[in-house]
Amino acid sequence: MAARTRTWSTQTELGKLFGLTAREVGTHLTALGLKAGPRATERAVTEDLAAERTLRDGTPFFVWHTERVRDLLASRGLQPRTEHAGGGESPARQDPPPRATDGYDRVIATDGSALGNPGPTGWAWVDQRSAETGSGGLAHGTNNIGELIAVREALRHAGPEGDLLIRADSQYVINVVTSWAPGWRRRGWRKGDGKAPENLELVKEILDLVESRTGRTDFEWVRGHAGDEHNERADELAVAAAQAVRTAG
Structure with a gap:
């Protein structure tokens, strides 16, 4: 059986899977013990659930193992937008309500x-x-x-x-x-x-x-x-x- 390719996602990208904002994803990651403030915890990095990356200006940020972290988020009762309990495509869902920061350049x-x-x-x-x-x-x-x-x-x-x-x-x-x-x-x-x-x-x-x-x-x-x-x-x-x-x- 061929190994699956490991992919990494930002909090924003993970949020799109569940219809959440990046901030809401961060709250769940913190509750899972994977994040403390703006940084991934030592456990998250050690268990290969998170990896540090660097922007062009040298600013560090973290990305998350897409499949494993998605499954951990789902274990908290979150439902991915493309899946449901019966399998296959999920019913159409409304987009999340506009955020206070929308509408600004x-x-x-x-x-x-x-x-x-x-x-x-x-x-x-x-x-x-x-x-x-x-x-x-x-x-x-x-x-x-x-x-x-x-x-x-x-x-x-x-x-x-x-x-x-x-x-x-x-x-x-x-x-x-x-x-x-x-x-x-x-x-x-x-x-x-x-x-x-x-x-x-x-x-x-x-x-x-x-x-x-x-x-x-x-x-x-x-x-x-x-x-x-x-x-x-x-x-x-x-x-x-x-x-x-x-x-x-």
Whole structure:
């Protein structure tokens, strides 16, 4: 009997087999003990259920053994879209409902990190459409500074055209951009108590970038460390950038 060719799938591709999003697949993989945060567990790699790959920019990601992981997901009660208990083709199923990120040309996750807060600071963004990433650090800053720089760099990456959704786990950043900064500007860059806003130059740069865009620019708050693979990846890159700055110093 000829051996079957082993194939590998991303979470997105596995999701298509079951009518799930990549995030939903990640939740099931975590429950199976195959994933911890954005990475495959040691068990998954040792048992040849997952393998690490690298994007062209050097960013690592994981792929999954298509047949074996599909069977493990099915063991949790999930039904592949092309199979059913009686065998053969399954009945036609409706596509999953639209996601909040549908309808945007670019969807970018951002995050910042400061070791000690204040301390060595990192920032990062992850383009959820292209899988491109960007990150960097500075010798001294705060979490808020890292978060703001991440948004600024995401806006620069996106450019002025196309509809853009920026996903951040910092309510401070989202409030600054969508609510507070326009009011500060109307008051001559003063807060309600008459004091100058913190990180004002960064805030001005971000507001200018947003207002110069010809496409729509929206912001979405994401709960941090809650299993969102893109938020987790941005956090991982930001922390690594802060650690690199601390080591270099």
